[in-house]
Amino acid sequence: MAEAFVVGGVRTPIGRYGSALAEVRPDDLAALVVRELVTRTGIDPAVIDDVIFGAANQAGEDNRNVARMAVLLAGLPETVPGITVNRLCASGLSAVHLATSMVKSGEADVVIAGGVESMTRAPWVLAKPEKAFGRPGELADTSIGWRFTNLEFSKRDKFTMSMPETAEHVGSLEGIGRDEADAFALRSHERALTAIQAGRFAAEIVGVPTKNGNFTVDEGPRADTSLERLASLRPVVRGGSLVTAGNASSLNDGSAAVLIASEDAIARYGLVPRARVLGGASAGVLPEVMGLGPVPATRKLFTRLGLSARELAAVELNEAFATQAIACMRQLDLDEEIVNSDGGAIALGHPLGASGTRILTTLLGRLERAGGGTGLATMCVGVGQGAALAVETV
Numbered sequence: 001m002a003e004a005f006v007v008g009g010v011r012t013p014i015g016r017y018g019s020a021l022a023e024v025r026p027d028d029l030a031a032l033v034v035r036e037l038v039t040r041t042g043i044d045p046a047v048i049d050d051v052i053f054g055a056a057n058q059a060g061e062d063n064r065n066v067a068r069m070a071v072l073l074a075g076l077p078e079t080v081p082g083i084t085v086n087r088l089c090a091s092g093l094s095a096v097h098l099a100t101s102m103v104k105s106g107e108a109d110v111v112i113a114g115g116v117e118s119m120t121r122a123p124w125v126l127a128k129p130e131k132a133f134g135r136p137g138e139l140a141d142t143s144i145g146w147r148f149t150n151l152e153f154s155k156r157d158k159f160t161m162s163m164p165e166t167a168e169h170v171g172s173l174e175g176i177g178r179d180e181a182d183a184f185a186l187r188s189h190e191r192a193l194t195a196i197q198a199g200r201f202a203a204e205i206v207g208v209p210t211k212n213g214n215f216t217v218d219e220g221p222r223a224d225t226s227l228e229r230l231a232s233l234r235p236v237v238r239g240g241s242l243v244t245a246g247n248a249s250s251l252n253d254g255s256a257a258v259l260i261a262s263e264d265a266i267a268r269y270g271l272v273p274r275a276r277v278l279g280g281a282s283a284g285v286l287p288e289v290m291g292l293g294p295v296p297a298t299r300k301l302f303t304r305l306g307l308s309a310r311e312l313a314a315v316e317l318n319e320a321f322a323t324q325a326i327a328c329m330r331q332l333d334l335d336e337e338i339v340n341s342d343g344g345a346i347a348l349g350h351p352l353g354a355s356g357t358r359i360l361t362t363l364l365g366r367l368e369r370a371g372g373g374t375g376l377a378t379m380c381v382g383v384g385q386g387a388a389l390a391v392e393t394v
Helices: 026-041 066-073 088-105 163-174 178-197 227-231 263-269 287-292 294-305 322-332 352-369
Strands: 004-011 050-054 082-085 110-118 124-126 139-141 208-210 213-215 252-262 275-284 312-317 374-381 385-393
Touching (some): 004 088, 004 352, 026 066, 026 252, 050 088, 050 352, 066 082, 082 088, 088 110, 088 252, 088 352, 163 287, 178 227, 252 263, 252 352, 275 294, 287 374, 294 374, 294 385, 312 322
Parallel strands (some): 050 110, 312 374
Antiparallel strands (some): 004 275, 124 139, 208 213, 275 385
């Protein structure tokens, strides 16, 4: 089987809900990173075999195949196709895995893979009446969570828990305390702020033009937070004690993309590879413990590759919630010093469909600064899934 390589990666800064990127459409965010990736890698856009983008919402301006919209808006030839995939939070990581599989199978030589999400611009949707002149249906906010739920799921205990409820549940099962969750969240902010101040994200970011100027720095990390402030926040789950707005990821906007190429394409087009994709895996868990999804996905991947946690130089574990991230680190026996050393989603933000590609892009930079090695990107997925991808620098 042929090998697949990551040639380049780029992302937008992550915007807070209703803030810096509030007026930027998701299809424009996707087009921006596609265009920038082509420029940075020097690839002839005419030779791109496909563009695969992840998006979790797809109910608003990201409808009707946002990957294809990004191709056209980015000015790529109309001959370049595009497809949008949805594995909720792991959509962007699954897009990369699919692109890699295409290249390894020989069905493609050059593929752009990425993800996009504008949780700010996610629309309200109204169910249509089932018959003419029927009463208005349910109105739902599509930014996050269950909507138009199948009644069969409602009959199953814990299946339709909200995301914070699942995080509270996982924390209780794992015996994680509020103090531990808050300390994890604070560390995420401190690490992210240190990385920003040191300029470690600069190379992976493309600025987004807005009415207030060029947006170039992630909005989420807070210099004013502390253990005392985090401890003062009320739990968001009724009857719970662990999950707060401070130790959970937020609602965000952003986009990211990477270029995946075969060895033949690298030689033919003079590309410079950054990492070899070793493989990817996904797995399912009960919806009420969705935060543990990275555990079976990573174990499946390790078994397939003959890899172990001790061989990893860097790990990007998406921080949907502090409780689930801590639980995954425990069960996978991950060294906390190499997990999210530049901060994670609690500080930086979690623009659902973009996050998988974002953490991979950040992982590449971390590995290169560390002198190379093997890295893991992994994340949990709503409704009970996990995804993982392993790379090694070249």
